[in-house]
Amino acid sequence: MTHASLLRRITDFSSRADPYPLYEELRRTPVLHEEEDGPYAVSSYYDIQSLLHDPRISSDAAHLTAPGVDELSDPETTGLPPSFIRLDPPEHDRLRRIANSSFGPPHRPHRIDSLRGELVRIVTELVDGLGDARRIDLVDQVAYPFPVTVICRLLGVPREDEPRFRAWVDPIVAALDPESRNDPEAPVQRAAREARVQLGMYLAGLVEQRAREPRDDMLSDLVGGDGPDGSMSMMEVLSTAVLLLIAGHETTVNLITNGMLTLLRHPEYLERLREDPGLSVKIVEELLRYEPPVQLLPQRTCITDIELRGVTIPKGARIWLVLAAGNRDPERFKDPDRFDPDRADLEHLGFGSGIHSCFGAPLARLETQIALAELARRLDGPRLVEDPPPYRENAVLRGPRHLHLDIDGVRP
Amino acid sequence: MPAEQFHEWLRREGRIVVVGASLAGLRAAETLRAEGFAGSLTMIGDEPYQPYDRPPLSKAVLLGKASPDRTELPRRRGIDATWRLGVAATGLDMAGKRVRLADGDEVPYDRLLIATGVRARPWPKEEEAQLDGVCVLRTRDDAVRLHRRLKAAPRRVFVIGAGFTGSEIASACRDQGIPVTVAERADAPLVGALGGVIGAVAAELHRDNGVDLRTGVMVTGLEGDSVGRVRAAHLSDGSVVETDVVVVALGATRNTDWLAGSGLGAGPRGVACDAGCRAFDFRGIVTDDVFVAGDVARSPHPLFGYQFLSLEHWGNAVAQAEVAAHNMISASSDRIPHLWVPAFWSSQFGVNIKSVGVPSMGTEIMITQGSLAERRFVGVYGYQGRVIAAVSFDNTRWLEFYERQIERGAPFPVEYPTVDRRPEGRKPVPADFPDPSLPTHGPTVTLSGYSPADRRLVFTPARH
Structure with a gap:
């Protein structure tokens, strides 16, 4: 067997549980280009940071001329126009501004904060639901159902429709895993396509309803926006809603699960969190550095030849920004492989940076802070059943498929 | 020892x-x-x-x-x-x-x-500066006083000087529906700091937000009533503006x-x-x-x-x-040197303005991203063939890139393509700064003109 290329070793499933030694190897060649038509992988903190603010870098797939299918990229098989994550300015800016005007300051400064009580209730119910079990799966029972419920409330999906909504989301999320992507006829893919159609039709109906009778929710704001940018078209609302759903789901599941896993590997912090729920703020920030839910951004390209560290990246090439490698760059962070929520210097790349920096960041932070604090407080004597746990296939949205814990009970 | x-x-x-x-x-x-x-x-x-x-x-x-x-x-x-x-x-x-x-x-x-x-540089005519209703804004106490005046529903606020502070005050007035007149000696707001090209955008911003903007005029005097309250401002074009509150924003x-x-x-x-x-x-x-x-x-x-x-x-x-x-x-x-690349921001009329480098050194400007007409853009200033500064309106997140360009002395004009480059941004135009020997209302950067390589004293009056 010939020696597999480093990037292939990174994406290979066998390295999923601990890719960090490979990232360390990757950083030794800050701009790594191993195969013709293959990606240029950028792994140092400062280079990633600088490319994220570089106006010669594009997120628009139309500029990506490198041949070949990128098995890591999001398959945009929704039949919807690209959402703002795959657009450049000015379209990106217009859509993101409208989306933001219903999500955060200055127009809706309290949107997220006002969800706090609701988030606590949802987590409490999920933890209550663990009942008398002595063995639980944190993914299936808490981390997974939580974000989808939250996004329903945020968008304005009525409670009675939530089970149906979740039934569509499940196959869509399952199909994100690259394992099944190569075969479009795989049952998972077929189910996902069917679910996308159903979900699209459902959302379209809901958006029409909100256009007629607006309520205090995001769909109403998006379709009825009266700001200087106007409102989104029906198709744009659908793209945006699906983006929020997909981008905000798996990432949050992984952040919570990686969080619990990391805390169980560093029990002193689990103990501290139990005593001081306020520590969740620092813990979540350090998690975003130490175990970022998005390991790398595989979709960028450049609209002209650019030079980086003496390497010319040609126009149209595929560029990978390996956030998880940059987050542990010893040039930037002292003792980078140590999980240390007490770090004072913590400008991580977990949410990216620049114009595409994570839209849902304030929500993801709050969800994870609340979930981890509640889990620390209520789970009695949690222990990992297996370490490492089984992982999902996906190398980009990296996280455990299950996190089985033995517990002595659930505290009230 | x-x-x-x-x-x-x-x-x-x-x-x-x-x-x-x-x-x-x-x-x-x-x-x-x-x-x-x-x-x-x-x-x-x-x-x-x-x-x-x-x-x-x-x-x-x-x-x-x-x-x-x-x-x-x-x-x-x-x-x-x-x-x-x-x-x-x-x-x-x-x-x-x-x-x-x-x-x-x-x-x-x-x-x-x-x-x-x-x-804050006070109004130079002391007697007029003493009139009730004539304010400056620099300290916490100043802000308390001015806020109190604004809350008292003045008929009109009159701002002298359309630099950053003056513009932000005008913006705060409009936000609360208070009629406001801004008088500026230059041809547009922010000209001293950002030049005429950007100043023209700032002028539109004022006017579209209902500011009564008077440019190319000087305030010749402030008039008080019988009990010592300010009641009007007189301008060099002969016009008189009635007002209850005058804010002197002539820099520092x-x-x-x-x-x-x-x-x-x-x-x-x-x-x-x-x-x-x-x-x-x-x-x-x-x-x-x-x-x-x-x-x-x-x-x-x-x-x-x-x-x-x-x-x-x-x-x-x-x-x-x-x-x-x-x-x-x-x-x-x-010991270490202080090598900070100048950067500042302002927030006015709902627009976030930020600059890096020293715009006032720029002789030319090109709009490398976005558009002046939409008031969302990045403008890059050039000086002797290199990038010397950049300014953004509602486009802050790109500035880090331009800061690196300034640090590296990157060439100007900016030849490479950028996302959202419009036809208007293909060529540099004169940045249109006023003659530096003329006083302006508080540019945020002051150049002395004195350097080891060029021992030249540039006369710049210390007073308005």
Whole structure:
């Protein structure tokens, strides 16, 4: 067997549980280009940071001329126009501004904060639901159902429709895993396509309803926006809603699960969190550095030849920004492989940076802070059943498929 | 005492005095302690308040969204200092190493940091400046007074000077539905800081938001009524504007009066210092025990032809304070230079304006991203074939890239394509700064024109 290329070793499933030694190897060649038509992988903190603010870098797939299918990229098989994550300015800016005007300051400064009580209730119910079990799966029972419920409330999906909504989301999320992507006829893919159609039709109906009778929710704001940018078209609302759903789901599941896993590997912090729920703020920030839910951004390209560290990246090439490698760059962070929520210097790349920096960041932070604090407080004597746990296939949205814990009970 | 021993002693039991209890003073004090200074620390401030943050004073505080007594600066750590608040420093005895205070006290030092900042330039006609309703905006007390005036539903507010502060005040008025007139001597707002091309966009911004903007005019006088309240402003074009509140926003004057006769190289343009923040005396010889930081400092910057820059920038105050503090307690081989790339921001009429570099040095500008007409863009300034500055309207997130270009002396014009480049952005146009010998209302960067390579004195009047 010939020696597999480093990037292939990174994406290979066998390295999923601990890719960090490979990232360390990757950083030794800050701009790594191993195969013709293959990606240029950028792994140092400062280079990633600088490319994220570089106006010669594009997120628009139309500029990506490198041949070949990128098995890591999001398959945009929704039949919807690209959402703002795959657009450049000015379209990106217009859509993101409208989306933001219903999500955060200055127009809706309290949107997220006002969800706090609701988030606590949802987590409490999920933890209550663990009942008398002595063995639980944190993914299936808490981390997974939580974000989808939250996004329903945020968008304005009525409670009675939530089970149906979740039934569509499940196959869509399952199909994100690259394992099944190569075969479009795989049952998972077929189910996902069917679910996308159903979900699209459902959302379209809901958006029409909100256009007629607006309520205090995001769909109403998006379709009825009266700001200087106007409102989104029906198709744009659908793209945006699906983006929020997909981008905000798996990432949050992984952040919570990686969080619990990391805390169980560093029990002193689990103990501290139990005593001081306020520590969740620092813990979540350090998690975003130490175990970022998005390991790398595989979709960028450049609209002209650019030079980086003496390497010319040609126009149209595929560029990978390996956030998880940059987050542990010893040039930037002292003792980078140590999980240390007490770090004072913590400008991580977990949410990216620049114009595409994570839209849902304030929500993801709050969800994870609340979930981890509640889990620390209520789970009695949690222990990992297996370490490492089984992982999902996906190398980009990296996280455990299950996190089985033995517990002595659930505290009230 | 050998140098090494001296610094050890200084760190252990030296006396450091910081004059100016604001952003730069506080951050310097915190840095001193963080770096292990264990001696005595005295903080002197003429205002009676703990160090507070100024940017909100012309924004959230005027809108009533933030209380002025809630703008205290967050503390990075305890500084264990003796505070002398509400007492101005009135003199400096360099030979005796003492600071004289308004109450007659003298405070001895081994190291002194001057961080006295600037004050609002008052209306030059004293009698008119005394009229009830004539305000400036610099301090917390100023903000309280102005906020109170705005809450009292004035018929009209009259702002003299369309620099950043004047524009932000006008914006705060419009936000509350208060009629406002802005008078500006130049042809557009922000011209001194950003040039005529950007000034034209700023002018539209004012007018579209209902500001009665009068450009190319001077205010010839303020008129009071029988009981001493201001009632009207007279303009050089012969027009008269009736008003209840006049805000004088003519930029700032450096607080160096207290240093007169001290022998320090201090004047209306600030206190000159080297890149390590050590003050020069008036003979041009660098001192070793007097340091300067913040708005009051003027220091040479290698990126900008070693010109002496004085920057009224929040970020500069922090960065320079940290460098000054470090150097105050370090031996010469451990000292570091202050090489901060100038950057500032403003928020007005719902637009976030930010710049990096020194726009006023630019001779040309090109809009590399977005469009002037949409008021969302990045403009890049060029000087002698290199990128010298950039400005953004609602496009802040790109500026880091342009900052790197400035640091590298990247070539100008910008030939490479960028996302969202419009046809208007393909060619540079003159940046259209006013003749630098004409006074403007407070550009945020002042160039002295004096450099080792080009010993030329440029006359720039100190007063409006």
